[in-house]
Amino acid sequence: MAVETTALPPIKGVKDVPYDELFVSGHRTCQGCESALVMRHMVKASGPRTIVLGSTGCMYVANTTYYTTPWVVPWMHTQLGASGSAALGTAAGLKVLMRKGKLKNEKINVIAFCGDGGGADMGIGAISATLTHKDYNCLVLLYDNESYANTDIQLSSQTPYGAVTTFSPSGTKKRLMHTRWKKNVPGMLAAGHPESRYIAAGCAAYAVDLMNKIRKALELGGPTFVHTLDPCPKGWDYHPQYSQELGHLAVECGIWPLYEVIDGVCNLTGPTRQIAEGRKKRKPVYEYLKRQGRFAHFADEDVEHFQHEVDKMWTEWLIPGVIPFTIAAKDQTILKIDKKPLHEQKTA
Ligand SMILES: Cc1ncc(C[n+]2csc(CCOP(=O)(O)OP(=O)(O)O)c2C)c(N)n1
Ligand code: SF4
Numbered sequence: 625m626a627v628e629t630t631a632l633p634p635i636k637g638v639k640d641v642p643y644d645e646l647f648v649s650g651h652r653t654c655q656g657c658e659s660a661l662v663m664r665h666m667v668k669a670s671g672p673r674t675i676v677l678g679s680t681g682c683m684y685v686a687n688t689t690y691y692t693t694p695w696v697v698p699w700m701h702t703q704l705g706a707s708g709s710a711a712l713g714t715a716a717g718l719k720v721l722m723r724k725g726k727l728k729n730e731k732i733n734v735i736a737f738c739g740d741g742g743g744a745d746m747g748i749g750a751i752s753a754t755l756t757h758k759d760y761n762c763l764v765l766l767y768d769n770e771s772y773a774n775t776d777i778q779l780s781s782q783t784p785y786g787a788v789t790t791f792s793p794s795g796t797k798k799r800l801m802h803t804r805w806k807k808n809v810p811g812m813l814a815a816g817h818p819e820s821r822y823i824a825a826g827c828a829a830y831a832v833d834l835m836n837k838i839r840k841a842l843e844l845g846g847p848t849f850v851h852t853l854d855p856c857p858k859g860w861d862y863h864p865q866y867s868q869e870l871g872h873l874a875v876e877c878g879i880w881p882l883y884e885v886i887d888g889v890c891n892l893t894g895p896t897r898q899i900a901e902g903r904k905k906r907k908p909v910y911e912y913l914k915r916q917g918r919f920a921h922f923a924d925e926d927v928e929h930f931q932h933e934v935d936k937m938w939t940e941w942l943i944p945g946v947i948p949f950t951i952a953a954k955d956q957t958i959l960k961i962d963k964k965p966l967h968e969q970k971t972a
């Protein structure tokens with residue numbers, strides 16, 4: 625059985641990854657499910673002194689089939705849009721019990737997970753509110769399989785441009801039913817919640833990077849947020865053996881940048897950093913799109929549009945793939961700070 629751990633030092637490499645499994649067999653997720661791998665990495669990184677709260681979705685339903693569960697740590701289900709509230713409420717409850725002496729005063733990690741439907745759509749308000757409560761230690765992890773997968777692959781705000789879902793089938797009159805660009809959740813949360821000390825984007829295909837992000841979030845404390853992109857063989861329509869490869873391609877094509885924002889400072893990580901520094905070439909998005917049945921109906925112009933939007937993220941955004949602000953040439957002067965005392969500054 626695992627030894628109690630409260631300190632969570634950085635994991636230096638694969639050999640340094642904890643051996644103990646706290647998310648084990650006994651679940652019924654699909655073969656090749658990357659979201660299940662995120663759960664496994666998440667509790668491996670956080671250790672046994674962790675409480676996990678889970679919103680409705682594949683990671684609730686397939687992980688708690690009648691009389692079975694893969695969770696070794698304490699686990700509780702919460703309502704689909706309630707990951708933020710459950711995280712904050714549990715953190716507050718623990719704090720009170722410790723203050724009253726009813727629980728030993730020790731570090732207990734609180735992690736609430738949600739899917740993209742539960743987190744990016746329904747529960748975004750509660751997550752946002754939680755990220756402003758700086759006195760409570762809790763992590764919200766959004767596992768993003770880019771659809772409402774558990775109820776048969778409906779479209780969410782995280783479904784990529786043009787993808788087929790049960791709500792966006794490709795037809796003869798209309799090739800693309802879904803023409804909205806994916807909502808930038810970690811970027812939006814980082815830009816809007818300066819008191820959250822840690823917000824990051826990861827992927828289970830880069831396991832050590834992801835585990836270190838989970839650890840940093842829990843070590844820095846306060847309310848924190850990690851968003852993972854999880855290839856889903858059922859919803860994305862590919863053979864389960866390619867899940868890791870698709871995770872790599874999403875990052876290498878620049879579609880899913882890996883990064884972390886620590887106390888307001890953004891670090892690009894893994895291959896994303898190498899691409900931004902010119903040490904690695906960004907792959908064309910076609911390499912990623914052609915591997916998945918949900919994009920099989922794409923014509924050349926659809927691939928071109930997709931590529932154009934990803935290029936824009938890399939060439940025009942203030943931080944590549946992260947913060948979509950640009951400063952108009954005529955407004956560049958607003959960045960120059962006038963050092964003179966206010967009363968001496970020229971008025972317009
Ligand atoms: C308020 C509410 N509406 C609808 C449902 C039905 N429902 C259960 S799971 C689910 C899909 C959730 O999608 P997501 O959060 O992306 O998780 P995933 O299933 O993809 O893992 C839906 C719509 C529900 N449980 N609660
Ligand atoms: S539908 Fe997708 S997310 Fe759900 S269990 Fe299967 S692979 Fe995992």
Ligand SMILES: [Mg+2]
Nearest residue numbers: 739740771773
């Ligand atoms: Mg989902």
